[in-house]
Amino acid sequence: MTERRWDPTRQEWVITATHRQERTFKPPEDYCPFCPTEADAEYPTAIPESDYDMAVVENGFPSLQPDPPEPAVDGSKLLPTEPANGQCEVVLFTPEHDGTMSREPVSRFIKLVKLWRDRYDTLGEKDDHEYVYIFENRGEDVGVTLHHPHGQIYAYPFVPPKVRTELHSSQEHLEEHGRCLFCDLLDEEREDSRRIIAENDAFTAVVPYFARWAYEVHIYANDHLPSLAAFDSDHERALGSLLKDVLLAYDGLFGEELPYVMGMHQQPTNGMGEDYAHFHVEFYPPNRTEDKLKHLAGSELGAGTYINNKLAEESAAELRESLDAARE
Amino acid sequence: MRKRKQINHNDKYVVLFEFDESDELAAVDDGDTEGSDD
Numbered sequence: 001m002t003e004r005r006w007d008p009t010r011q012e013w014v015i016t017a018t019h020r021q022e023r024t025f026k027p028p029e030d031y032c033p034f035c036p037t038e039a040d041a042e043y044p045t046a047i048p049e050s051d052y053d054m055a056v057v058e059n060g061f062p063s064l065q066p067d068p069p070e071p072a073v074d075g076s077k078l079l080p081t082e083p084a085n086g087q088c089e090v091v092l093f094t095p096e097h098d099g100t101m102s103r104e105p106v107s108r109f110i111k112l113v114k115l116w117r118d119r120y121d122t123l124g125e126k127d128d129h130e131y132v133y134i135f136e137n138r139g140e141d142v143g144v145t146l147h148h149p150h151g152q153i154y155a156y157p158f159v160p161p162k163v164r165t166e167l168h169s170s171q172e173h174l175e176e177h178g179r180c181l182f183c184d185l186l187d188e189e190r191e192d193s194r195r196i197i198a199e200n201d202a203f204t205a206v207v208p209y210f211a212r213w214a215y216e217v218h219i220y221a222n223d224h225l226p227s228l229a230a231f232d233s234d235h236e237r238a239l240g241s242l243l244k245d246v247l248l249a250y251d252g253l254f255g256e257e258l259p260y261v262m263g264m265h266q267q268p269t270n271g272m273g274e275d276y277a278h279f280h281v282e283f284y285p286p287n288r289t290e291d292k293l294k295h296l297a298g299s300e301l302g303a304g305t306y307i308n309n310k311l312a313e314e315s316a317a318e319l320r321e322s323l324d325a326a327r328e
Numbered sequence: 329m330r331k332r333k334q335i336n337h338n339d340k341y342v343v344l345f346e347f348d349e350s351d352e353l354a355a356v357d358d359g360d361t362e363g364s365d366d
Contacts, residue, residue: 053344057343058340107354241356
């Protein structure tokens with residue numbers, strides 16, 4: 001069953017999805033649900049084709065559903081409960097089960113941006129989809145249970161709290177200074193330049209001044225683009241190119257695929273925030289060294305204050321060096 | 329870019345994406361990381 005419960009202390013929804021306890025857990029390669037279905041296969045995968053280039057499949061264990069069941073418990077005025085309406089999709093980056101995205105040509109990243117743009121538009125058309133959240137969990141260290149290269153999309157029936165906070169801050173900044181907060185942040189990062197990893201005509205990759213994770217990277221649109229819907233083909237090409245650069249830098253850092261959580265922040269599809277939502281992608285790798293992970297603990301989970309064990313300026317220098325080495 | 333939508337054996341939808349490889353995508357791989365400059 002699924003439902004959402006309101007936490008009035010944080011003014012946030014919590015989603016309950018008990019059926020996800022049963023989801024596919026690290027299947028052997030022969031039983032990967034995201035590989036193409038071979039002609040002589042005993043069992044079909046989720047993809048009813050013998051080959052594909054890139055695909056989207058409706059999540060088999062969704063946290064949000066177009067026709068959700070009624071909540072398991074009755075809520076109250078103080079503690080409301082609602083059905084967990086929305087949509088969950090899985091994005092298959094490649095048909096290759098053992099594919100490594102940093103070794104893929106730039107064209108695959110550009111295709112991915114085009115696909116994401118289509119899903120943002122398509123899922124955003126539904127009235128109850130207020131925010132189309134595009135994300136990726138990569139590596140067992142961030143809880144991945146299926147190794148086939150893939151990302152996910154959640155179409156939430158609300159603007160999720162992290163994005164809502166960013167939008168609120170940017171709206172206040174706009175009202176006070178007449179400028180988008182993210183445009184001003186990017187101007188400062190570019191003027192300082194110490195934390196920039198790579199850039200091109202349309203996007204900049206940077207370890208942000210306020211990084212919470214040792215190797216956190218954000219990719220910001222150079223111009224004020226609220227969302228993927230504002231992209232043209234030059235933006236698609238430029239973002240694809242920079243995404244590959246970030247993965248090259250990450251995978252060269254310790255000589256293996258760096259695990260991370262990636263999240264895309266942009267304008268909600270409920271129409272709010274065109275002047276102050278600014279398209280960007282955030283990467284949070286859990287590694288603080290080659291063999292040590294940062295765990296969210298007392299200060300982070302209990303108080304909401306992150307302790308970063310590394311200077312953003314030093315991380316950026318390491319990532320630039322890694323990218324330079326990968327390009328040679 | 330073209331899309332083909334199907335229903336799989338679990339009654340879930342699948343959208344297959346096909347891309348025109350002839351022009352911009354092929355050209356971009358000639359230079360691979362072309363366009364980036366740190």
